[in-house]
Amino acid sequence: MKLALSALAATAALVAPTLAEARQVTFETTLKNYGGNGAYVVLWVTDAAGKYKGTLWLAGAKSKYWRHLSDWQRASGGAASQVDGITGASIGSGRTLKISLDIADAMIDAGYQIHVDTAVEDGRDNPSEIVVPLATSASGKAVGGRGYVKSFSVTF
Amino acid sequence: MLRRLHSLPGVVLALGLAFVALTGAVLSLEPTIARLSVPTIESGTSVADLASAVAARHGAVETIRVRADGTVTAAYTDGETDGLERIDPKTGAGLGPYVPSATSRFIVDLHRSLLAGDAGRIAVAVAAAAMLVLAISGGALLVTRLGGLGAMFRPIRGTLSERLHGELGRIAVFGLVLSASTGLWMTASTFGLLPESEAAGAVAEASGGTPAPIDRLAALRGVDVGSLRELSFPAAGDPADTFRLRTDAGEATIDPATGERLAFTPATTLERVGRTMEMLHTGRGAWALGLLLGLSSAAVPVFAVTGIAMWFRRRSARPRIARNVAARSADTVILVGSEGNTTWGFAATLHAALTAAGHRVHTAAMNDLSSAHASARRLLILTATWGDGAAPTSAKTFLQRLERFEGRMPVAVLGFGDRTFPHFARFAQDVAARLDAKGFPRLVPMKRIDRRSAQEFAQWGRDLGAALGHDLVLEHVAERPKTQALQLVEREDYGVAVGAPVAILRFCGPTDERTGRPARLPDFEAGDLVGILPPGETMPRFYSLASSTEDGVLEICVRLQPGGLCSTFLHDLEPGERIDAFIRANPTFRPNQGLAPLILIGAGAGIGPLAGFVRANAQGRPVHLYWGGRSPSSDFLYEHELAQHLAERRLTSLSTAFSRDPGDGAYVQDRIAADAHRLRHLILHGAQVLVCGGRDMALAVTHTLEAIVRPVGLDLATLRSEGRYVEDVY
Incomplete structure (x- = not known):
């Protein structure tokens, strides 16, 4: 899935004012074959101090289930305004979500971290099952999660 | 509508x-299965003790949750392994991993989203x-x-x-x-x-002190597992994080050091309603x-x-009216009030016969009455009744339309109904009364047709023809019967000596020439009707059946009617000869289910279905038979069989009356009157009365029984409406 997001779509703090100060970053999340209904998955960002900075993407359209993405919910407050325009369908068992975003240069290699929370109906909630730095040194390296994520990679 | x-x-x-x-019905078994397999959550344990016991077994616990099916689960992390296990809601002991059934999930998905x-x-x-x-x-x-x-x-x-x-x-x-x-x-x-509300409960920062043992946390101690929905533990390594507790009452944040409740968001009314x-x-x-x-x-x-x-039967019952002329140029207008479309069939027959007689005929629903019909020379109204006297669907607005109708042509009203209902063809009567009040002359008197009787319809046709000054032959075949051949195997003759010949006729399927065995009989029960077409006739005559398919024979009891075409034909039959016949179900004339007593009353050939009911009474429910004939030596139908049924207790009591008995001449209603006390007692205790025979006998029986039940506050109209007084009268 390749998503062309407009600058307005992603949370303001994460997006460069002009393309000259930004670069395109691709986030690829592949789920395990856990065999249940579609997973709710959220990609979100904290700064070097561990403070919530914004949400990149939320897969899972029905807001009544967002409370199960519990770290994100706690950090962001979970309001619909946080993810306006950056939500999509939940991700099926074994499927891949690939999104490309223009990320401000100032955030790259600056101690920012990407978190991935997942949850599945009748399953386990996995808050921050992936936490990786937003660093060029880790470009393209896949890491596995503790819950439903088989592999997650950030490519610059 | x-x-x-x-x-x-x-x-x-x-x-x-x-x-x-169906998928919902399958899923409905789950709560029962869960009740048998999942430990029930009982009050008496505090959430603090439960959480403490679970936490003691694991490196870190994230949540304890009560699932929709009542299973209590804990999500935990031990070193590098994450797990989800079922726990005992009383002790917190682990009961093995929580793996929801894939089959059940599949059926749930089918049920709610068709996948x-x-x-x-x-x-x-x-x-x-x-x-x-x-x-x-x-x-x-x-x-x-x-x-x-x-x-x-x-x-x-x-x-x-x-x-x-x-x-x-x-x-x-x-x-x-x-x-x-x-x-x-x-x-x-x-x-x-x-x-x-979508958001989680209020967020509060913890004091940051050293976490206390979980079983000492006051705000958790005060909550019983009976009201628990979910408990989230504070994230390891985040001193500002709190316990978050969801109960039926709402959502609370609890300080892990002090055990104090920091914030509480009560559940909204909508959430409670939703649950x-x-x-x-x-x-x-x-x-x-x-x-x-x-x-x-x-x-x-x-x-x-x-x-x-x-739906299909109603649809296919509505015939196409051939040669339906425009309303304004018609001399005769037929208006139909029909619920199930059966009445349209009679209208089509009438339409065709009138057209053949040279009339210009227009047929429409009663709801279509308008000024277009005002110039017609006559109006013929054929209507059924819905329920206990209401207008059928195609006549709902007729009476309002009639108020504005200008024409005053002669009318004829024909009502279709069931004589066993308390108000026989009542809507037709209401229509006729209204027409009288509005000053419409009557072409022929209003007539009521009992249970789609083709004979009564034909009689009305003759009367109408006389009023119109020409012959009018209405040969109506309600549902064009598909007949099958039956072969007479046996006959018993009675009553010749008293001038009232009655024959018990038994038929089988015709013998198959290859196998030499009789063909299968159609499905029927005693009390159903067999329609018989005499040779060269298109209009069937109906007889009540005295046997059911299981008896292996089709048995009827036929009185020879002077000049009667069909009864003469049947009385002349010799064993081996064949007839064309079909079955018509008559579900209204049948013993109710259960073991309540039956009171069977009949005269003459009317004993046929009653004898069938007795024969079918294998379970031995109390059955009392009252029957009237002419002479015990000549027309005592089923005499030996009834004696045998008495011995086998299929029949509890038998009372006979013979009108020409020289010593003791009496009618069946005399026997009923003499037994008033017993019958009143039986009816008060739920007995059902089934009457079969001629109209005069049935009328005399109603008068006698009415007088018997009235002293105890009952009446036949009530019993009829409850299906406890049913008649098969001819």
């Missing part, structure tokens, strides 16, 4: 409704809305048909389809309304159409309700099949 609202979505969505209902995501959810919601409309309109139709809410549990008469549809319907209607409406609520909630809706829909936590809903849903495929059968 109501019927349309009921049958249109029903027929169109039958398959989808049956599918959603088609949001589009499927919307389709199911449409089905639920249709189910709601069907259940409510069906209930309303049943109330109208049975004659009011108070009559809802009276026996339902009609064909097998009608009985199944109505009897299951009145049981299932409650469960279906509940399932459909709660299901719609859940869909609305899933799509965010209800103003439910109740979910419980009512799934039966989770209410297994008995779940089973009730499941049984209601399991009946939906039966409604689909019987409903479509009824």
Whole structure:
């Protein structure tokens, strides 16, 4: 899935004012074959101090289930305004979500971290099952999660 | 209108409704299975003790949650492994990993979304809305048909389809309304159409002190597992994080060091309603309700099949009227009031006969009455009655239209009904009375036709023809019978000596020439009717059956009518000769289910079906037979068989009256009057009365019985409406 997001779509703090100060970053999340209904998955960002900075993407359209993405919910407050325009369908068992975003240069290699929370109906909630730095040194390296994520990679 | 609202979505969505209902019925078993396999959550343990016991077994615990099916689970992390396990709600002991059944998940997905995501959810919601409309309109139709809410549990008469549809319907209607409406609520909630609050409870920062042992935390100690929904533990390494506790009452944040409740968001009314809706829909936590809903849903495929059968029969019963001239140029207008379209068949026969006699005939529904009909020379009204005297569908607006109608031409009213109803063809009578009051001259007197009798219709045709000054032959074949050949195997003759010959005739299927064995008989029960077509005739004559298919013979009792075409034909039959016949179900004239006593009353050949009922009484329910003949030595029908039934206790008592008995001449009503005390007692205790025979006898019996039951506050009209006084009269 390749998503062309407009600058307005992603949370303001994460997006460069002009393309000259930004670069395109691709986030690829592949789920395990856990065999249940579609997973709710959220990609979100904290700064070097561990403070919530914004949400990149939320897969899972029905807001009544967002409370199960519990770290994100706690950090962001979970309001619909946080993810306006950056939500999509939940991700099926074994499927891949690939999104490309223009990320401000100032955030790259600056101690920012990407978190991935997942949850599945009748399953386990996995808050921050992936936490990786937003660093060029880790470009393209896949890491596995503790819950439903088989592999997650950030490519610059 | 109501019927349309009921049958249109029903027929169109039958398959989808049956599918959603069946998957729902399968799921309804889950709460019962869960109740047997999942440890029940009992009050008496505090959440603090439970959480402490679980935490003691694991490196870190993230959440303890009560699942929808009542299973309590804990999500934990031990070193590098994450796990999800079932726990004992009393002790916190681990019961093994929590693995929801894939089969159950599959059926749930089928039930709520047909495996088609949001589009499927919307389709199911449409089905639920249709189910709601069907259940409510069906209930309303049943109330109208049975004659009011108070009559809802009276026996339902009609064909097998009608009985199944109505009897299951009145049981299932409650469960279906509940399932459909709660299901719609859940869909609305899933799509965010209800103003439910989305955010988690208030966020509060913890004091940051050293965490206390969990079982000492006051705010957790005070909460019983009985009200627990979910407990989230603070994230390891985040001193500002808190416990978050969701209960039926709301959501609280609790300081892990002080055990103090830092913030509390009470559950909104909408959340509580939502939880109740979910419980009512799934039966989770209410297994008995779940089973009730499941049984209601399991009946939906039966409604689909019987409903479509009824709809199809109504549709195919409405004939096309050949050579229907325009309303304004017609000299004769036929108006039809029909609920099930049967009356249209009679109208078509009348239309054809009048057209053949040279009239210009226009046939329309009674609801179509307008100024276009005002110039006609005569108006013929054929109408059925709906329920206990209401207008049938195609005549609902007739009386209002009549008020504005300008014409005053001669009219004839023909009412179709069932004599066993308390108000026989009442709507037709109301129409005739209104026409009289408005000053319409009568072409012929108003006449009522009992149970679609073709003979009575033909008689009315002769009267109408006389009034019109020409012959009018109405040969109506209600549902063009498909006959089959039957072969006479045996006959017993009675009554010749007293001038009233009666024959008991027994038929089998015709002998198959290859196998030498008789062909299979059609399906019938004692009390049903056999229609017999005498050679060269198109109009069948009906006789009550004295046997059922299981008896292996088709048995009738036929009195020779002077000049009677069919009875003469039958009395002349010799064993081996064949007849053309077909079965017509007569479900109204049948013993009610159960073991309540039966009082059987008949005279002459009317004993046929009554003898059949006695013969079928294998379970030995009390049966009292009153029968009247002419002479014990000449026409005592079934004398030996009845004696045997008395010995076998299929028959409890037998009272006979013989009108020409020189010593003791009496009629059957005399025996009934003499037994007044016993009969009153039997009827008070739920006995059903079945009467079969000639009209005069039946009338005398009603007078006698009316006098017997009146002193105890009963009347025959009530008994009739309850199906406890039924007649087969000719």
